[in-house]
Amino acid sequence: MNISFAFKNFEASDHLKKYARRRMEKLGRFFGKAAGLEVNVILTVDKFRHRCEVNVSGEGLHINATEQAPDMYAAIDLVTDKVESQIKRKVSRVKEQRRKARNAEIDVFTYNLDTENADVAEVADDAAVVGTDRFAPKPLHLDEALMQLDSIGSEFLVFLNAENGRVNVIYRRRTSGYALIDPIL
DSSP, rough: OEEEEEEEOOOHHHHHHHHHHHHHGGGGGGSSSSSSSSEEEEEEEEEEEEEEEEEEEHHHTEEEEEEEESSSHHHHHHHHHHHHHHHHHHHHHHHHHHHHHHHOEEEEEEEHHHHHHHHHHHHHHHOOOOOOOOOOOOOOHHHHHHHHHHHHSSSEEEEEEETTEEEEEEEEEEEEEEEEEEEOO
């Protein structure tokens, strides 16, 4: 976690810098060993108003919080509590999505492409290809693929199954639940 400070309208003491750094480093316990996070702390003094603004970004996370207080230490404490509550909400949301993904019912369809090639040639004469999309599928586990399908709001997701190394398609069924297409090459 990289922490950077900016001071506006005053010179910060070493004690204030250490205090703010310690408070921001405590936020790292929610992320484990996530070194890709950037924390920007902006401390501002306007006459009698002390303001602390914190921006946390990285690894799919973007959190902003601002607090004002008559004392800079109090402003740092207030904004740290605010950021901590936002992080807790985000973490619980991700855990809930994973829990839903594990409990989802999935029908698995397995196709053997060698026996179906003759049928595909007959259908290909009648159909016209409108466009082509090319992409590099990401290796995902099934529960991660379900979570990503829910988050993007699409009807289907093509991904590289991390368990067997094959390209799979997971889609929402019209009735309810999900289905997985797993071709055997």
